[in-house]
Amino acid sequence: xxxxxxxxxxxxxxxxxxxxxxxxxxxxxxxxxxxxxxxxxxxxxxxxxxxxxxxxxxxxxxxxxxxxxxxxxxxxxxxxxxxxxxxxxxxxxxxxxxxxxxxxxxxxxxxxxxxxxxxxxxxxxxxxxxxxxxxxxxxxxxxxxxxxxxxxxxxxxxxxxxxxx
Amino acid sequence: xxxxxxxxxxxxxxxxxxxxxxxxxxxxxxxxxxxxxxxxxxxxxxxxxxxxxxxxxxxxxxxxxxxxxxxxxxxxxxxxxxxxxxxxxxxxxxxxxxxxxxxxxxxxxxxxxxxxxxxxxxxxxxxxxxxxxxxxxxxxxxxxxxxxxxxxxxxxxxxxxxxxxxxxxxxxxxxxxxxxxxxxxxxxxxxxxxxxxxxxxxxxxxxxxxxxxxxxxxxxxxxxxxxxxxxxxxxxxxxxxxxxxxxxxxxxxxxxxxxxxxxxxxxxxxxxxxxxxxxxxxxxxxxxxxxxxxxxxxxxxxxxxxxxxxxxxxxxxxxxxxxxxxxxxxxxxxxxxxxxxxxxxxxxxxxxxxxxxxxxxxxxxxxxxxxxxxxxxxxxxxxxxxxxxxxxxxxxxxxxxxxxxxxxxxxxxxxxxxxxxxxxxxxxxxxxxxxxxxxxxxxxxxxxxxxxxxxxxxxxxxxxxxxxxxxxxxxxxxxxxxxxxxxxxxxxxxxxxxxxxxxxxxxxxxxxxxxxxxxxxxxxxxxxxxxxxxxxxxxxxxxxxxxxxxxxxxxx
Numbered sequence: 001x002x003x004x005x006x007x008x009x010x011x012x013x014x015x016x017x018x019x020x021x022x023x024x025x026x027x028x029x030x031x032x033x034x035x036x037x038x039x040x041x042x043x044x045x046x047x048x049x050x051x052x053x054x055x056x057x058x059x060x061x062x063x064x065x066x067x068x069x070x071x072x073x074x075x076x077x078x079x080x081x082x083x084x085x086x087x088x089x090x091x092x093x094x095x096x097x098x099x100x101x102x103x104x105x106x107x108x109x110x111x112x113x114x115x116x117x118x119x120x121x122x123x124x125x126x127x128x129x130x131x132x133x134x135x136x137x138x139x140x141x142x143x144x145x146x147x148x149x150x151x152x153x154x155x156x157x158x159x160x161x162x163x164x165x
Numbered sequence: 166x167x168x169x170x171x172x173x174x175x176x177x178x179x180x181x182x183x184x185x186x187x188x189x190x191x192x193x194x195x196x197x198x199x200x201x202x203x204x205x206x207x208x209x210x211x212x213x214x215x216x217x218x219x220x221x222x223x224x225x226x227x228x229x230x231x232x233x234x235x236x237x238x239x240x241x242x243x244x245x246x247x248x249x250x251x252x253x254x255x256x257x258x259x260x261x262x263x264x265x266x267x268x269x270x271x272x273x274x275x276x277x278x279x280x281x282x283x284x285x286x287x288x289x290x291x292x293x294x295x296x297x298x299x300x301x302x303x304x305x306x307x308x309x310x311x312x313x314x315x316x317x318x319x320x321x322x323x324x325x326x327x328x329x330x331x332x333x334x335x336x337x338x339x340x341x342x343x344x345x346x347x348x349x350x351x352x353x354x355x356x357x358x359x360x361x362x363x364x365x366x367x368x369x370x371x372x373x374x375x376x377x378x379x380x381x382x383x384x385x386x387x388x389x390x391x392x393x394x395x396x397x398x399x400x401x402x403x404x405x406x407x408x409x410x411x412x413x414x415x416x417x418x419x420x421x422x423x424x425x426x427x428x429x430x431x432x433x434x435x436x437x438x439x440x441x442x443x444x445x446x447x448x449x450x451x452x453x454x455x456x457x458x459x460x461x462x463x464x465x466x467x468x469x470x471x472x473x474x475x476x477x478x479x480x481x482x483x484x485x486x487x488x489x490x491x492x493x494x495x496x497x498x499x500x501x502x503x504x505x506x507x508x509x510x511x512x513x514x515x516x517x518x519x520x521x522x523x524x525x526x527x528x529x530x531x532x533x534x535x536x537x538x539x540x541x542x543x544x545x546x547x548x549x550x551x552x553x554x555x556x557x558x559x560x561x562x563x564x565x566x567x568x569x570x571x572x573x574x575x576x577x578x579x580x581x582x583x584x585x586x587x588x589x590x591x592x593x594x595x596x597x598x599x600x601x602x603x604x605x606x607x608x609x610x611x612x613x614x615x616x617x618x619x620x621x622x623x624x625x626x627x628x629x630x631x632x633x634x635x636x637x638x639x640x641x642x643x644x645x646x647x648x649x650x651x652x653x654x655x656x657x658x659x660x661x662x663x664x665x666x667x668x669x670x671x672x673x674x675x676x677x678x679x680x681x682x683x684x685x686x687x688x689x690x691x692x693x694x695x696x697x698x699x700x701x702x703x704x705x706x707x708x709x710x711x712x713x714x715x716x717x718x719x720x721x
Contacts, residue, residue, distance in 0.1 A: 061404065083203060083286070085326025089403045092323050097438060113187065113204055120322035143183045146172055148316045149392075150444040151323065158172045158316070159451060 007137055008103065008125040017053050017074060032076055035060050038068075046071050055107070058086045062094050069098050077123065079108035088121050095122035095152035115140040122152035166227045166536050167312050167458045169277045176319070177274045180281055184208045185267035192264070207287060207325065209255075209280030210266060214588045219261045220283040221273060225293035225311040225335075226254035226539040226546075230526035233537060235276040237522035243269050248522070250507060250515040252579060252630055253332070254292050254539040255283055259586055281319060286327045288318035288399070292334045294342045295540035298461050299548040301496045305354045305362050307337035309456045310391065313447060317392050324399045328406035329414035331399070332371075344541065344657035346370045346379045347633055349416045350398060355385065363387050368398055368428065369420030372627035376663045377417040380425035382432055388452060390436075392445040397435035401428070462535060462549055467499025469552075477556035484559050486608055487570035492555075501552050504572040505545040505562060510606040511599050514580045515543035524565050532558060542618075543579055544572065575617040575684065576602040579630055583623030583640060584647070590623035592640025592647035597621055600677045605684075614684060617697045620655075633657035635698045636680060637664040649676040653683065653709055654701040662702075667710050679713045686712045 006015045017030040022037045026045075032053035038045060045052055046068065053074035056062060062069060069075075075094060077087035087106065094100040105125035106118055115126065119141060128137075146158050156164075169177070187208075191201040205211075209220040221236070228236075236256060240248050243265050244258040251257055261269065273279055283290050291314045293307040294300065314333060318324070324331070336343040337354040345351025351367040364386045370379030386394045398416075405423075407413045420428045439445055477484045493502040505525075507515050517525075525537060525545070532554050538546035545567075550558060562568040571577045578601060581587065583594030598621055605611055620634030624641075631637030637652035648670035655664030671679045684697070686709050691700045701709065 082200070083326055084408060085286075085324075085328075085403060086408075088323045088326065089400055092400075096442065111200060111204075113183075114326070117320075117322035117325060143186075144179050144320060145175060147322075148176070148319050149321055158176070161172060162170065 003130055004107075004127040005130060005132070006105075006125060006127055007132075007134070010137065010141070011134060017051070019055065019076075030073065032074060035064060038065075042068070053103075053105075056087075056090065058084045058090075062090050062098060062100075065098075069094070069100055070102075072100075072102055074103040074105055074125070075100065076105045076107050079106060079110045081108075082110045082114060087123075088117065091118070091121040091123050092152050112136060112140055116143060120147065120151040120153045120155070166229060167224065167308075167455070173277070174274075177277070177279050177281070178271075180208075180279065180320070181267060181270045181274055184270060188263060188267055203285060203326075206285035207282060208270070208285075209283035210261075210263075211284060212588070213259065213586050214584075215586070216259065217261045217263055217266070218257055218259050218586065219266060219269060219280060220251070220255050220257045221278060221280050222283045222290040223254050223256060223278075223539050224290060224315055225297065225308045226295050226541075227308065228537045228539065229276075229535060230529045230537075232276045232278055233522050233526040233529070235273060235278065237519040237526070239269055239272060240519040240522065242272075247516050247518045249513075249582065250517065250539050250543050250545070252541050252543060252581075252628060253283075253290070254295070254541055255290065256539070257582075259582070284330070285325075286329050286331075287325045288314075288321060288327075288331045288333065291315050291318070292332070292343055292541060294336050294338060295538040295546050296342060296493065296502055296548065297337060297538075298459060299495050299500075299502050300338050300340075300342075301494050302340050303338045303496070304356055305337045306456070306459045307335035307343070307352075307354060308459050309452060310352065310354070310364070311335045312455050312458070313392070313451070314395065317395070317445075321399075324403055327399075327403055328408045329411070329416075331402070331416065333395075339659065341657075341659040341661075342540075344630075344633065344661070346661040347372055347376075347630070347657055348379065350395065351379050352391075357385055364391055364394075366394060366398075368432075369417040369425075370661075371415050371417040372630060372632045373415065374412060374625040374627075375418065376627070376632040377421060378661050378663065379417075380420055380428070382420075382425070382429050389446045389448065390440055392447055393439040394432075394436050396439050396445055397432045400435045401431045405431075461497075464497040464500060464549070465551070467497075467551065467553075469498040471499060471552035471555075473553040474555050477559070481556075483563070483568075483570070484556060486612070487559055487568055488555065489612070490570050490574060491572040495549065497549070499552055501550050501555065503547040503550050503555065503558065504540070505547065505567050506569040506571050506577060507544050507567075508571060508577050508602065509566055509569050510571075510576060511603045513595050514578055514598050517545075521565050521567060524561070525567075528558065528561055542577065544577070570608065571611060573616050573618070574611045575605045575614050575619060576611060578602060578619045578621060579634070580621040581623050581628035583621075583629075587623065587628075589626055590640065591625075591642035592623050592649065594621045594623040594629055594638075594640060597638060597640070597649060597673075597676060601680055604677050604681060614688065615696060617684070618657075619680070630657060631655070632663050633661070634664060635696075635701070636683065638676065638680070639670075641670050643670070647673050649673070651676070651679055651683070651713060653706050654698065656698060665706050667706055667713055669714075682712045682715065683709045 030051035366383035367379030622629035652664030
């Protein structure tokens with residue numbers, strides 16, 4: 001996608017994947033396809049010897065990937081607008097119910113103010129606008145030191161910290 | 166009451182700084198109003214008709230003297246000298262400037278208060294029975310669970326961008342004073358056959374333009390599992406709640422579209438998984454820790470008879486009238502629960518001045534009472550009063566204009582801010598409440614009428630809970646003119662029901678007469694000690710309708 005860059009593990013990285021349109025030919029390297037294309041060309045896609053990603057719209061549950069979920073290297077979650085919070089549950093579900101260990105990438109319209117929540121539910125890669133500074137990312141991660149509830153990040157909760165005294 | 170430890174204090178302080186940065190970015194133009202709006206709402210800040218309004222959380226309605234004094238300070242320093250208590254046990258300040266909000270929040274944090282999640286499409290601040298810890302029919306103090314839910318829901322990473330707002334209420338008594346069946350999720354503390362306490366969970370209740378009474382989705386959720394259960398409900402809602410139409414986005418629409426059985430099935434699927442993971446289990450030690458904060462004060466060993474109280478009742482008609490309506494039996498002998506009415510005749514329901522807030526703090530200190538409560542009926546409550554102190558307390562309240570003897574009566578009206586403040590409103594609510602209150606001000610008549618809950622909303626969003634009013638009044642707009650629809654037979658208590666619309670709306674100058682005619686029918690037709698609500702249920706709305714519209718053709 002033009003006009004964005006990718007943050008992963010807290011720093012800018014080169015995107016190793018190409019996001020394909022539904023009719024684009026498959027290049028040899030890593031590609032990301034829509035769920036519709038994945039469902040249509042599933043056998044051909046998983047038999048290729050290259051990393052594969054699927055991009056889910058906000059109304060597409062990752063459960064639709066079935067057992068294929070752990071054949072994927074990256075799952076991209078779309079935020080069509082920042083108020084649409086479904087992807088928070090999709091990420092959480094990927095990390096806990098489905099045990100997905102690969103990259104979960106956020107794309108679309110989301111705010112600085114949502115980055116810490118996204119990281120907590122298991123999103124570990126972020127497509128941010130060109131002008132975005134890594135210092136802002138660090139700041140977002142550090143705004144609130146401790147958390148009250150468990151999530152996919154495995155951080156100790158305030159209750160656990162209290163018990164550890 | 167709950168006291169912050171270092172973790173809570175740091176959390177709230179950091180949340181203030183986080184919001185300060187959001188305000189800075191809005192003021193610099195980095196954030197558009199469209200982007201800033203959900204962020205400010207998550208911290209209780211609305212843009213109203215005339216100014217910003219800041220809604221401050223009063224967790225489960227409990228306030229200490231120190232907190233009351235801080236609210237008085239905020240009213241003086243940042244507002245026009247008064248605040249407004251709401252139907253969700255919060256307080257709103259209507260004249261706040263955006264640039265002052267971070268400092269206001271920093272002031273609040275010094276007394277362990279905040280505005281976190283008092284608005285926005287998130288899990289809102291949790292409400293609970295305002296008689297918690299004092300009521301005779303209580304199984305368990307609902308604030309213990311409310312505090313556990315508050316912590317779990319605070320900045321919940323998965324559930325802060327829900328389809329719509331999400332309100333949770335907890336009741337710990339047989340008599341429901343928290344309107345649990347009208348909440349997105351309502352929790353009732355119950356006891357099973359083995360004598361164990363647990364939770365009955367309702368989901369999908371609500372008011373607004375499509376009122377529903379909640380369905381039971383959990384018959385008996387064990388205490389350690391309650392957060393897992395709530396997380397399951399939230400996850401089903403966050404995945405499947407509608408996002409295409411703001412008026413169909415609440416969980417009540419989802420529950421009624423799926424049906425209660427399918428909703429239960431989906432919730433149980435999530436619940437089993439979350440429970441098995443174990444990370445959300447509430448250990449009994451945690452419940453015990455939180456319960457300690459809500460331990461009742463050490464009650465003195467008093468007899469139930471207090472000569473001072475009896476003497477005041479004998480000698481003062483005013484005290485007698487007040488004690489007849491504004492006192493509720495307390496679980497400890499020699500104590501009472503006193504309701505402080507914020508509904509003076511002709512006044513604005515729920516408003517309190519900074520002088521009153523300060524004076525109430527002094528009153529608490531003087532009589533050794535540690536806390537005050539806010540009720541969802543927009544009144545205040547002294548939960549633990551020695552009966553012998555009541556005459557002196559009454560005298561002080563009288564001097565403050567806070568001794569109106571009308572708790573539960575026809576002039577104890579709930580009203581939303583309406584078109585006087587709110588940019589969603591279609592009609593004014595406050596002046597209608599004031600006119601009805603003036604019409605029925607005669608005390609003997611009020612007592613004769615007995616329990617009658619009038620609730621007024623200025624628009625279909627139903628912040629004034631008109632669907633749950635014995636008499637509900639809904640403001641509507643017809644070509645720029647305010648009209649008022651009447652509903653009868655609603656209840657927000659354990660016998661929850663939704664009021665039935667009487668017929669065409671009344672004009673601003675007709676509505677008070679119509680209410681009076683409806684009350685007249687009750688007075689004529691009631692049987693024995695029947696309440697207004699009971700008479701409506703027995704007779705149906707027809708006789709009321711007939712009288713309310715008597716001479717109606719004349720008007721049109």
